[in-house]
Amino acid sequence: MNDTRSPLQSFLIYLGAFLILVWSGGPFIWQFSTSFQLDKALTSGAPSLIPHPFTLEHYYNAFVEKELHRYVWNSLVVALATTLLCLIVGSLAAFALSRLNVKGRFGILVVILSVSMFPQIALVGPLYLLATNLGLLDTYTALIITYLALGLPLVTWVLFGYFETLPREIDEAARMDGVSIPGLLWHIILPMSLPSLVTTGLLAFISAWNEFLFALAFTSNIDRQTIPVGIANFTNLYYVPWGDIAAASAVVTVPLIVLVLFFQRHIIEGLTQGGVKE
């Protein structure tokens, strides 16, 4: 294919690729650069990509004045617990659907997937009342229970897709050797599915880490508020602290980007297999 390309075609392809790169990376690079610039430089009317003078003032403000680390801690607790639960509950369900001859399993999968399309705003009111009655407002528990259900459809769907690719002869051989059903899952299927577990875990983690609506509704103080709520409330009385916001954005986004770039191949495979099959 390569040799049939004219110089113009090659040029257009590289130009297109460059534009995609700028599109994807440009805005965040500017945000990152902003986080190291003085307010004075940001409002001078002559923006520069290289911070000059370089400052860590915004990071100081974000952590000392706005106590960003407390939001980070809350987000970590909630997102890690959600990930763990999603993987446990999701792999049990996906295993049952893939290996145990459940009747109407595709119907069940479609129902599970369509749940993830429900408008979340339709869930938040009744769940808020429920959480109030159970005394669960301003707790990690309320967020974790909610995020488990929100993450479960995708996790189940992707793990199911992966389990389906494992040859069934393994099951039969294991059954012959007298391995029980839970043994089959625990000793054979799960160890073979580690790459998929890592990807789905990452997906569950990202969705919990980024969730805003329920965190906004269910929590009202910094003891339990997660990062998105914290950043949304990052305002000063008389002006918008763009530099501080940029610093906070960098702190919560850079680790995600590193994780995602590290696992990118698996993520794309996992998601596309879940999203568009057939």
Place this chain on the structure above:
Amino acid sequence: MTAAATVPGAGRPQRFGKTLPSGLWALLLLAPAFVSLASVSFYPILNGLYLSLTNTSLITQDQDFTGFANYTQLWGDAQFWNAWWHTMWFTFASTTLETVIGLGMALILFEAFKGRGLVRAAMLVPWAMPTVVTSKMFGWLFDGQNGIINYMLLHLGLIDQNINWYGSTSTAMTTIIIADVWKTTPFMALLLLTGLQTIPNSLIEAARMDGAKGWITFWYIRLPLLMPTLLIAGLFRALDAFRVFDLVYVLTGGGPADSTETLSTLSYKVLFSTLQFGYGSAVSTAMFITEGLIALVFVALLIRQIRRAQ
């Protein structure tokens, strides 16, 4: 008693797995997922449906059944229809742009070139970023005074004075659409790319042998074969765009002058600012119904597409 009870149970734990029929195991393993989805997804939908038929309010403490009173009020509520149209416009504009631009990106990525892996990895950045951060980031990029976008447009001579992007009623919705298109297009492109990769290369080679030009093979072979993928990706994208909340709530809060109010932000305000849970549930139920209709349109298109293919 206790001794008698433990003796028959003693040998059981190991045999448990072997003796339980696999049907029961399936139920047992599916149970946690069902409990979770039933209590956090199905119960609230049904409860919301019920609440929408009551005048529940956390301020007056009322909780009486009022039939369709909320829906009658909704039908004549200009604010609701204002939000409804905004949401439909947002969904239509962002889904269309994302599909078209995403297809363009996918076609570029489909070609072999140096650094393709890097480009593909970079495309995950907008997707992974928390939406709240995206929203704040666009607030800064499109800032009316010191935003870099205004600066660049001014210096390119495309505008002659700063635009107050999300601070003015005429451009606020456009700014939000741009932010959404930025965030979701690359991911759309990656989905479409996998669709492109499933099209057998032999078909395109054969067409090329027959002397078909690049755009003809695209229009008559790739595009029709990609149609199901496009429709499914479009469906998921549209349903997701229809629920837009974070972007709007953080960037404009529905303003200025309600010009970016969407159904999700309106519901949220009715629920949590005025605490009218009855009326707020009617708004979100109406939203649920609209979303169902959007899904139906896509499914109908998809079925027609599949029929035509046969």
